[in-house]
Amino acid sequence: MKASLDPYFDAFLDPDALAIRYAELAPSLHRTPVLRSASLDAWAGAALHLKCENFQRSGAFKMRGVSNALRELASHGLPAGGVCTHSSGNHGQALAWASGGLGIPCTVVMPSNAPQFKKDAVRAAGGRIVECRPTLAARIEAVAEVVRATGAVEIHPSNQAPVILGQGSAAWELLEDCAARGIALDWVGVPVGGGGLLAGTGFAVARWNQRHGTRVRVFAGEPSGADDAARSLASGQIEHNDNPQTVCDGMRTELGDVNFPVIRETVTAIYPVDDSEILVAQRLIADRVKIIVETNCAPPVAAVAKHLSVFSGQQVGVVLSGGNLDLSAHAWGPAN
């Protein structure tokens, strides 16, 4: 790893140190199962091993990064002012759940137009909501105000090193569980939005390869209507989304300066996929695997089916990122 990475990562460049940290986080997390489906494999043309983070506490992998970030905070004494964030989605829910468990307050800044079911979920988890205008600038200002007023510590959803490191534990468990079944994965795939899961996965898989002498590669699927990560990997610098358009509500964000250097160093490919392909994959996962996954989960699965020349016949692990779907409002995509 290069010196440009956040120095936090230095303590975990030794794979054993990372394994120990992930074991320490385990009591805060569900060990989510890895599911298989013969008919999904037949459709995709590859052997898919689905790490079901939709079953994770709070309904998404976000609990992993939050757990590690709170662990780091706790090692310096938990802040009486608690924690705050401006993610309105799964990260906000996870932070509210986890901080409630530690007995510290959690404030989630949410845009006034956030869906009611997301507000309900944050409140059900014990979070306090501060509403703001639906712009990024308003969100950032609102978080700064919460920090000033309460002394809360901000936990960013995707661009803080402890959060990134925690997210990688899903891929680590996936690799462990596949190895226990005698399966050597060729690839691990994840969706990419803000980049925390992708960077954490890249970091973890690199450590796994180092430890086991393997050459597992990492890829991401990304909505083509918000393809900043694919363009960033190609250009070598952080690119932006002018007007992101995609059914993946969690993926209209951009990479950050902490996660991008890790992604650049550890990720083999980022594949853009169209919304229509994403919806077909989401519906197929529901139909064949019988699980409820968010639209955000589907890009890496869609990417596998789209790029047979890369993935055909390969052993492909995929982290299904979350399952927080508003069932009252959801219409399943087309059957395939």
Add this chain to the structure above:
Amino acid sequence: MKASLDPYFDAFLDPDALAIRYAELAPSLHRTPVLRSASLDAWAGAALHLKCENFQRSGAFKMRGVSNALRELASHGLPAGGVCTHSSGNHGQALAWASGGLGIPCTVVMPSNAPQFKKDAVRAAGGRIVECRPTLAARIEAVAEVVRATGAVEIHPSNQAPVILGQGSAAWELLEDCAARGIALDWVGVPVGGGGLLAGTGFAVARWNQRHGTRVRVFAGEPSGADDAARSLASGQIEHNDNPQTVCDGMRTELGDVNFPVIRETVTAIYPVDDSEILVAQRLIADRVKIIVETNCAPPVAAVAKHLSVFSGQQVGVVLSGGNLDLSAHAWGPAN
């Protein structure tokens, strides 16, 4: 066990013999995970351990009974005429999948008004469909005709001893996996329609208790609009449904003379639950556990929440029977 049971069961009254048989079936089956949800537990007032047979091959526990029945057939030489059945639902799909894997033909008699997606599923599994008028008499006659014409062997969905015994393997695995996590279940619950799963579960749990010196009890949830099993258990003889009305399409059937004696001897209670309660439970399982379950799965979960005086604070295993839902047509029940 009393002498009135089918003599097939005699070979498995020794728990070790049953454990060996279940281990023999394992390669034909998925070892489905046992999932937990803190928020579902909070709603139900009990600790629920959900055995996800919706992830089973062919999408339902039916693959278990079919696998054991085909194993028995194979021990006498597989019939060249293959197998047949008149279940239009999950049993038909499972039989088509499993017999296809063995290279023998499978004929499924389906009423002409069966939903298209069920016909598609049987055909996708390699089954041949024979349509008949939508009456029980017409189904029975059509199966008899297939047997005469082809020499196929009928595999009944719920009233043949090898089918019943196979279904019990889900509860056995559930007990094993809970024990491995240090959890001693108080109850195992299943839905009851034709009675195969309930009798198999009762038989298996009785063997488990015998082997481990435990006192795990078995219960069922049943739609109150088709409550023949609850009435049968109360009266001590097989009762009938005059005009079954329930959203549970797989539970409009009745108990049989092979499974009822086992149920009478091994089952503690059968709880009727209303369709409205069933729909709330189905929706909650989807919302909180993030899995797709058929309506047929929900009665035992609804029964736990309904009978706090029985289940409050107990460790309750539930076999979620299947996940073959037509997503194009499904509207989720009310949120809770």
